[in-house]
Amino acid sequence: MREPLDPDMFDPVCPSDLAPIRFGDKWSGLIIRCLEHGPRRFSELRVPLRGISAKVLTGSLRTLERDGLVSRTAHPGPLQRVEYALTPLGRSLLGPMATACAWAEEHWDELLDAREAAAGLT
Amino acid sequence: MREPLDPDMFDPVCPSDLAPIRFGDKWSGLIIRCLEHGPRRFSELRVPLRGISAKVLTGSLRTLERDGLVSRTAHPGPLQRVEYALTPLGRSLLGPMATACAWAEEHWDELLDAREAAAGLT
DNA sequence: CGGTATCCCTAAGGATACTG
DNA sequence: CAGTATCCTTAGGGATACCG
Numbered sequence: 635m636r637e638p639l640d641p642d643m644f645d646p647v648c649p650s651d652l653a654p655i656r657f658g659d660k661w662s663g664l665i666i667r668c669l670e671h672g673p674r675r676f677s678e679l680r681v682p683l684r685g686i687s688a689k690v691l692t693g694s695l696r697t698l699e700r701d702g703l704v705s706r707t708a709h710p711g712p713l714q715r716v717e718y719a720l721t722p723l724g725r726s727l728l729g730p731m732a733t734a735c736a737w738a739e740e741h742w743d744e745l746l747d748a749r750e751a752a753a754g755l756t
Numbered sequence: 757m758r759e760p761l762d763p764d765m766f767d768p769v770c771p772s773d774l775a776p777i778r779f780g781d782k783w784s785g786l787i788i789r790c791l792e793h794g795p796r797r798f799s800e801l802r803v804p805l806r807g808i809s810a811k812v813l814t815g816s817l818r819t820l821e822r823d824g825l826v827s828r829t830a831h832p833g834p835l836q837r838v839e840y841a842l843t844p845l846g847r848s849l850l851g852p853m854a855t856a857c858a859w860a861e862e863h864w865d866e867l868l869d870a871r872e873a874a875a876g877l878t
Numbered sequence: 879c880g881g882t883a884t885c886c887c888t889a890a891g892g893a894t895a896c897t898g
Numbered sequence: 899c900a901g902t903a904t905c906c907t908t909a910g911g912g913a914t915a916c917c918g
Contacts, residue, residue, distance in 0.1 A: 879918100880917100880918095881916105881917085881918090882915100882916080882917075882918105883914100883915085883916075883917095884913100884914085884915080884916100885912105885913085885914085885915105886911105886912085886913085886914105887910105887911090887912085887913105888909105888910090888911085888912100889908105889909095889910085889911100890907105890908090890909085890910095891906105891907090891908085891909100892905105892906085892907080892908100893904100893905085893906080893907105894903100894904085894905085894906105895902100895903085895904085895905105896901105896902080896903075896904100897900100897901085897902075897903095898899100898900095898901090898902100
């Protein structure tokens, strides 16, 4: 629940990033998967999401909040601490996402082969 | 198999268009669903996909072809006739897509409520 | 009919710097 | 730490016109 996120969990490509399946914008699906095992802090999320800028992460989180998929909790105190967590609605998305990821993993090779073949025709 | 596509099949919003679930780009998911019950011609596809321009439809179809999800068949003859159909790989996507659509339909109201509540806070 | 070609516009994403 | 503010680039999508 509180063990750190694996920095390589999305390295370098992962099924949830593979076309033709995308959940929301470029990062939303990945963020949701990061929150699968419990709440995470803002800077914790930036670790596995290498390359995401603070601005974009903020934007994605705001959208997820607006859609009721993620909740934001600011813990008061001298050290600022904000935690993001899945709402029940957000958690309900995990099933369909797992289905989509399973498809991508299963057909990974076919997708890549098709692209390679298409590229070969130049 | 050959009955015409319902012009209103995606009117005005449909689960497969509802955030946070998207399959590929803006149109790919809808195109795949249009091909679910058999091959369709270029201009047939434009009917339910109101608003799509020829250029964008061409682009989307080319991408789907490149990824091995859709096949293109040009029938020779004086009257040009091109048909698009799902490949086995494309058909295998229908399952995950149905799962995603079912989620969207089921949680439609929650999504809208969340957005409305968020908008209400101004 | 089934596309190309061309031009345009906007939104998403990113880099960098700064702040309570 | 958790963001904002600012600026910039690009890709997606769209409108219109034309072609074999």
